[in-house]
Amino acid sequence: MMFTRTLIATAVLSTISSIASAQTSDPVVPKVVVTANPFKTAEGDQILTPAKVLAGDELRDKMGSSLGDTLSQELGVSASAFGAGASRPIIRGMEGARVKMLENGMAVSDVSGLSNDHAVAAEGAVARQIEILRGPAALLYGSGAIGGLVNVVNERIPTALEKQLTGQIEARYSSVDSGKNLSGTVDGAAGQFALHVDGNLRNADDYKIPETRIANDPASGSGRLAHSATRERNVGAGTSYIADWGFVGASVSHLDNMYGIPSAEGSKIDQKQTRYDVDSLVHKPFSGFETFKFKAGYTTYEHAELDESNAPVVIFNNRSLETRAELAHEPIAGMHGTFGFQTENTHFSALSPDGAADTVPVTHSTSTAGFLVEEAKVGAVLLSAGGRVESVKRKPVTGQDRSFNLNSGSLGALWTFTPGYGAGATFSYSERAPATEELYSGGPHDATVTFDVGNPDFKKEASRNVELSLEKNTGLVRWKANAYRNKVRDFIYGHITGRLLDEEGNPGDELRERIFEQAKATIKGAEAEITYNAQGSGWSGRFFADTSKGKLDGAGSLPLQPATRVGASVGYREGALRGGLSLVHANGQDRLASFETTPTGSYNQLNANFSYTQRLGSQDLTWFVLAKNLLNEDIRMSTSVLKDIAPLPGRNFVLGVRAKF
Structure with missing residues (x-):
């Protein structure tokens, strides 16, 4: 423990030292536009739509085998950690259907919001960027x-014409699971038509764990975590016609994913999705x-939950048609905004x-919504407001x-009380219709080893949230702090009865009864x-801390609450060389729901990265090494249903090469 404490202290002191020597001028770096923000502002430009964008080198360094793994060290974000194949982002203690998953601004339309064992059907390996967004702008999407x-x-679906063929291809190998990953994207143009192709191949064996499968239980086994292997095939293509007036285009993609569930039953999930998209702008x-x-x-979308003999136990199906129309108006009396309509038509079942x-029986759901988001500047105060009305059947x-x-x-409201500094407050009220599975479940769910029971008489959820923020968003040294409180009436959760x-x-001995309840x-x-100097050349540093606590009024904690964390990182980039070191410390988590029995211990997660880029003709060739969990700690996530029997992977070295052309 002395060693890990010394590492934490060293990382923190290095960050503070770097910050102390900072200049006041801004680093010259390109701004990344948040595409899900209706006002198309850059990350960090304003406080009313808190956003984080992972792109470029930062995205490649943090890329994991799942979306939750990739985002798990972002501010306020944890992960469900249901093995290597399925890990969904959890934002500020909120999970499932309360965190909307989008691909290019449209719903992913999988069933990952139903249960933690279901993977998100969106692949980060071929992403240009991944955006995390909260605030009024989220009302545009649900x-x-x-x-x-x-x-x-x-x-x-491309939105610009490339003058020549461009793209990137990346190959990486991970030691902890003998994992092999090959991904790539290619963009080009033929006259006024833009073309895009992308693909990803991933194969990984069961991953190594640092100690025993069950903490302090030698009889539970060690070495590799059984049933944690993954295999994915993902391909997509799109084209668009681009002119001065705008563009119109279409795309098609297919996902074929097989991954293990590291439970005692040894289930697997065979996931397939095909999607067709149309996009246009005038x-x-x-x-x-x-x-x-x-x-x-x-x-x-379809996925089958398979038993040890590869026989399907439950088959999930979801067919979805979604449409969106948006109009952005020019400023009127100082107000600038977007309004529009959205429809969704789905057929879902788990048979x-x-x-x-x-x-879950076959259920037909329809949704029709109208939304409006506006901004206005009044002196030094920027006002933002949004509204949405929706009918769900x-x-x-x-x-x-x-x-x-x-x-x-x-x-x-955001008050810029001096250039570069802002103080803000946001108040929101949101209603959510109970999901299909929360209403109509009445059968076994093999991967979670539960028998799920819904309630067709559930009321809609109603959330009242207040958030206060303070931020410095210019200069080499930047910082932000947020505090929030969310009161939810008729909150729906799964109660394991025993x-x-x-x-x-x-009555039997196979499945745990899980009843959906409201409180x-x-x-x-x-x-x-x-x-400090987050994207510029030379030294950089980061220090963060987050905490979230969820309680059922008068009935203890919410289940699967994230642990309090602090983290620090230092980095250096100059010319062709780039490297960094990060350390995250998570406190032990003993705030348990009434039906949870096992707290999680504290842990320290030490990661590192190093890369070298060489120019070969018109190509950039980047050789990189990533090191994850260098301390080989036994890490168990408090947000994971499998925390008792499925620790995170042990020490892992990722070797790779990436070519940009």
């Missing part, structure tokens, strides 16, 4: 995005309007192929139909970050 949204941007469509956008996406009880083939009318709104049932719901909940927390 009333239920209480926690925020994550947008994976791969620009599969500049100056009418007098008084800046742009008109129309998007449509059709998705067919048993062998005559056992169906987990759910019609199962068996059971009662339900309809929900949802009203959501947000209001924020009863054991068979696959028909009768009042409060989630509050704080987060802070200070950075």
Whole structure:
């Protein structure tokens, strides 16, 4: 422990030392535009739409086998950590359907929000950038995005004409799981037509764990975590016609993913998705309007949960058609904003192929929504407001139909009290309709070893959130601090009762009964970050801390709450060389729900990166080494359902090469 404490102290002191020597001028670096923000501002430009964008070298360094793994060390973000194949982002203690997953601004339309064992059907390896967004802008994408949204941007439908063939190809090998990953993107043009192709191949064996599978239990096994192997095939292509007036385009992609569930039962999930997208933008469509956008996406999704003999136990299906239309108007009386409409039509089911009880019956859901987001500058104060009205209907083939009318709104103000410094406050009210599985579940879920029971009489969730922020957003030294409190009426959660049932719901010893219930909940927390020269040449540094606590009013903690964390990093880049070291310390987590039994211990996660770029003709060839969990610590995430039996991977070295042309 003395060694790890010394490492933490060294990293923190190095960061503070770097910051102390900072100049006041801004580093000259290109700004990354947040595409999910309707005002298309750059990351950190304003406080009312808190955003983080992973792009470029930072994205490549943090890339993991899942979206949750990739984002798990961002401010306020943790991960569900359900093995190597399935790990979904958790934002400020909010998970599942309360965190919206997007691909190029459209819903991913998988079933990852239903359960932690379901992987997100969006691939980060071919992404240009990944955006994390909260605040009023989230209302453009769904009333239920209480926690925020994550947008994976791969620009599969191109929006610009490349003068020559461009792209990148990357190959990497990981030691902890003998993993091999090959990914690439290519963009080109033929006349007024832009073309794009991308793909990703991943194969990884069961990964090595630092100690025993169950903490302090030699009989539970060690070495490699059984049933943690992954295999993925992902390919996409798109084209668009681009002219002075805007563009119109289409794309198609297919995902084929097989990954293990590291539970005692040894389940696997065979996941497949095909999606078709249309996107268009028209500049100056009418007098008084800046742009008109129309998007449509059709998705067919299926995954089968397989037992040890590869026989399907439950088959999940989701067919979804989504449309979006947005109009951005020119400033009117100082107000600038976007309004539009969104529709969604889905058929979802989770059926048993062998005559056992169906987990979720075939259910047809429709959603129709209208939204508006506006900004206005009044002196030194920037005002932002958003509103959304939505009608949701759910019609199962068996059971009662339900309809929900949802009203959501947000209001924020940012006061720039001196150049480069801002103080802000945001108030929001959001309503969420219960998801299909929360209403109609009534069968076994093999991967989580549960028998799920929904309630068709559930009320809609209603969330009231207040957030206070303080920020310095110019200069080499930048910092921000946020504090928030979220009161949720009729919060829906899964309660493990302690009863054991068979696959028909009768008393047995196979499955744990999980009943969806509602109660009042409060989630509050704080987060802070200070950075020095985040993207410029020379030395850089970062220090962050975040904490979040969720409670059921009068009934203890919410389940699977994130641990309090502090982290520090130092980096250096000059010419062809770049390197860095980061350390995250997480406190032990003993704030448990009434039905949880095992706290998680504290841990220190030490990572490093080094790369060298050489110029070969018109290509940049980057050789890189990434080191993860260098201390080989036994890391168990408090946010993981499998925390008792599935630690994170041990020490891992990733070797790779990336060619840009």
